[in-house]
Amino acid sequence: MILDEKIAAGDLILLDGGIGSEIERLGGEMHESAWCGVANKTHPDTVRQVHESYLQAGSDVITANTFATCRHVLEAAGCGDETVEINRRAVELTREAIDSVKPDRPIAIAGSISNHIAWVAGTVAGDPKTRPGPEREAENYREWVEILAGAGCDLLILEMMQDLNHSTRLIEAAKTTGLPIWVGISASRGPNDQMIGWHMASEESYRIPDDFPQHLTDPLETIIDTLTAYDPQAVGIMHSSFYSTTPALEMLFDRWDGPVMAYPEANGWDAVARAPMSVKPDDFAEYCRQWVENGVQIVGGCCGTTIHHIRAMVDQLPRQPGPRPKPVSTNA
Secondary structure (H helix, E strand, O other), X not given: OXXXXXXXXXXXXXXXXXXXXXXXXXXXXXXXXXXXXXXXXXXXXXXHHHHHHHXXXXXXXXXXXXXXXOHHHHHHOOOHHHHHHHHHHHHHHXXXXXXXXOOOOOOEEEEEEEOOOOEOOOOXXXXXXXOOXXXXXXXXXXXXHHHHHHHOOOEEEEEEXXXXXXXXXXXXXXXXXXOOEEEEEOEEEOHHHOEEEOOXXXXXXXXOOOXXXXXXXXXXXXXXXXXXXXXXXXXXXXXXXXXXXXXXXXXHHHHOOOOEEEEOOOEEEEXXXXXXEEXXXXXXXHHHHHHHHOOOOEEOOOOOOOHHHHHHHHHHXXXXXXXXXXOOOOXX
């Protein structure tokens, strides 16, 4: 892998920021069901512009716009027959951005893969009618990762892992490619501050239907232990609030001895104020600096983080990660 030496040396690796949310901010039209998944087809110039901006800011990893491009998601948008083309185009756009910027450092292309299903129109709640059965889901994941590997991705990032059943199907598909795998786990604080997998009914209550059902997700330690058993190259906490990211990272350091990454969202729900949040670039950068000083090796941003957030982050980060915290317990 193009970043193997940096990982082995413990060097700091800079991720990019939000992809879908930044495409939307710059004028790319979002699909009401498939979100940013069709933008590779409808707004390729905007997608390329997002990648170019992050490269210019200093990112070492550029994430293809493929979070919402699995076949069952695109089928809900009427684009199922274009699954191969849309995913290949996403990777092509990252290469075009690299060719345009001509950065003076090695750049890795990450294929983003997720358990995302198409939304109920007008909300961010997954529409259960669009979720395939277990066998079809696994088949779609295998097709997806094969497309991304064949298109030239250097690694696969599993994003918003928050459960066991769907996440294990996805990581098992990813393992078949032989590519390095980075696992991004999303976390929430549950009852009595117990850390759990990302819980939409708590985190997105202002953007989901009133009758949207969701049981509590799995305990975070169970998710970490299950997914790290697949021997990924790196594991991190992503698409989580700052309120949840810090304690989730502490738990991850306690249960995983490989490279740790962090890329939180900068918008969403403030669980303390019980109100929508929007984190300013300088505040975002300060959080990232603290995490890197405490041992995070791979850092960037997720939804709501703009080019301004990433520039502020790059300006504040130390040149090298600090020492990892010592584990306070052993795995269960």
